[in-house]
Amino acid sequence: MTTELSDREITVEPEDSEVVISVERLSKKFCRNLRRSLLYGVQDITTELLGRKRTSTRLRSQEFWALKNVSFQLRRGEALGLVGSNGAGKSTLLRIISGLINPDTGSVKIRGRLAPLIALGAGFNPILTGRENIYANMSILGLSTKEIKAKFDEVVDFAEIWDAIDAPVQNYSSGMAARLGFACAVHTDPDILLIDEVLAVGDIKFKMKCHRKLAKLRENGTAFVLVSHNSHSILNICNTAIYLAKGQLITSGETEAVVRKYEEDLCLSGMEKATGPLILPKKSPEESFGLDIISVCFKDEQGNILDTPMSGEPTSLCVECFAHKYIDNANVGILVTSLSGESDRVLYLTSASDNEILTIAPGSTEIQIQMPYCCLIPGVYSAKIYIRSGVCSFDIVESFRFTVQADKTISRCLFYQPRTWKVIKK
Structure with missing residues (x-):
């Protein structure tokens, strides 16, 4: 031809x-x-x-x-x-x-x-x-x-x-x-x-x-x-x-x-890549309810701040706060929404649902959600973070935007699944 x-x-x-x-x-x-x-x-x-x-x-x-x-x-x-x-x-x-x-x-x-x-x-x-x-x-x-x-x-x-x-x-x-x-x-x-x-x-x-x-x-x-x-x-x-x-x-x-x-x-596509920690302005005593969130970021196993967490890699979501009083039985909640697709909720974690009793002393404290693997696929996300005790809400971050990247092939997945492989002879 x-x-x-x-x-x-x-x-x-x-x-x-x-x-x-x-x-x-x-x-x-x-x-x-x-x-x-x-x-x-x-x-x-x-x-x-x-x-x-x-x-x-x-x-x-x-x-x-x-x-x-x-x-x-x-x-x-x-x-x-x-x-x-x-x-x-x-x-x-x-x-x-x-x-x-x-x-x-x-x-x-x-x-x-x-x-x-x-x-x-x-x-x-x-x-x-x-x-x-x-x-x-x-x-x-x-x-x-x-x-x-x-x-x-x-x-x-x-x-x-x-x-x-x-x-x-x-x-x-x-x-x-x-x-x-x-x-x-x-x-x-x-x-x-x-x-x-x-x-x-x-x-x-x-x-x-x-x-x-x-x-x-x-x-x-x-x-x-x-x-x-x-x-x-x-x-x-x-x-x-x-x-x-x-x-x-x-x-x-x-x-x-x-x-x-x-x-x-x-x-x-169509959105700015979100990187780095979120630093929040200091509240006046009149604005505070007893505990203020100061910053939110991701850190690696060595404690270094991550601009972007990687799918399948260990990471910790760190919430730094300043407490004006002793708080017993604090509950930290994280609601993660995907901004890459149709704004779907992809993850919801609370310390209370994990039966974790958090005690926060007066002064500066960092609350870490340690994850052996980041389970999110590459994309842009928004996290809503709150700290409360019972019905009393101390502080809330409406949107901590972050980007997840990957150096592994997970294109067939909706999330990264931690796993180990074994061959057992019987």
Whole structure:
């Protein structure tokens, strides 16, 4: 497959026979204004008809880079995940690889049969039946009528639509159309399979079937490019990944490291990183109720202040206070809320519920909540901290904001689970 373009070309046959996709310095720009976009299109066509070379490396008014200088390679049998927020350029990249749109600069080299599955029911004619669409769709993907007949029953069995196979596709639900589209694509024996979010539809049983089929295809040498906002799908299927943000390639490599970087950026997006201790102003005697919280911070095992605690590492949450009197049976409470997602409560601890009787003498005191491991995943959090005795409340910190980081792979987790492993022979 070779497609000639104005400033570059898509060719086949990468030098390494194991490389099935080679993308080099790929860039694509779009225009935000429809009328101006049409004008630019006419200008570009006119320039090409006159035999001139149009400039594709600079932006014109209201244009932006959907992709900018993206490079990677995909080898036979590999599964590559594309992660990034909406508008990162993931679907644009898949559409360029599949040949639906042309890039402005760079090169794409394809080796082998490619099956794109980048939209629900893409390529289906709504007024045709499921049976007719199977023949039409699979013939477009490169199969002969004889080959389609041989695979027909297997496709319909996989899609589980025998009852509706002779009904128009326009009467199918989105899940039925997705199942049929996936079944057609994976039964063409592709060398490369492009998948864009279609694994997000269907019930759990069908999703498990899809994952088993993908694993079998990969064992036979099929390479995948998978786009999904579900990190678990990327982690379970892909051995390598690419992280895109605003058309730029941020990082690539081993899947768990790339997903961890993406999730950390996603958690911190739109908010300032909270670091260091919280120092509170001194209260006047008239303002105090007998005990004042002076500062809140995290410390390591050596007593050093931590700017940011680390997931899975020992840490202590330290609440320094000044008591004006002797306080017996003090109760310290901590309510931790995640600011990275939907402001969900993630942790609530009180000394009273742990049957800890705290006694605070007059003067300065530091109350430590010692944690053998920080169980929070990377993100930004807010802690509400109070000290009371019975119904008497002494002081409260409404929001101690802090950031948790990680140097371990915990992308599949909601929290870090302390654990030990043993092998016991019986």
